[in-house]
Amino acid sequence: MNPSPRAFSTDPPDTTRRKTVLFCQTCGRAGDIGDWPTEMNGERVETIDCPDCGTTVWQGLDEDDEAASNRVLTPTA
Structure with missing residues (x-):
């Protein structure tokens, strides 16, 4: 049996989400x-912490990292 076609x-896509x-x-x-509390240093994100358990889920890049401007925020375990 063939599945029914999807609609x-x-x-237009919701660009605000x-x-x-x-x-x-x-x-x-x-x-x-945007729902996670962040610790900022000027315009840089230093850390993102879990509001439920307090674990740091992302830690900022080193100031001397030359490639810092080319990187995207990625969570760490």
């Missing part, structure tokens, strides 16, 4: 990256 939306989801490896919390 695709003709509406991001697909970025951050996960805490310790407690399993998942949420939009």
Whole structure:
């Protein structure tokens, strides 16, 4: 039996919503990256901590890292 054809939306994509989801490896919390408390140093993100268990889920790059401007924020375990 063939599956029924899927209907695709003709509406334009929602550009106000991001697909970025951050996960805490310790407690399993998942949420939009904007929902996580961040510690800033000027305009740089130093750390992103889990609001549920306090684990640091992302730690900023070193100041002397030449490639820092070419990197994307990625969570670490």
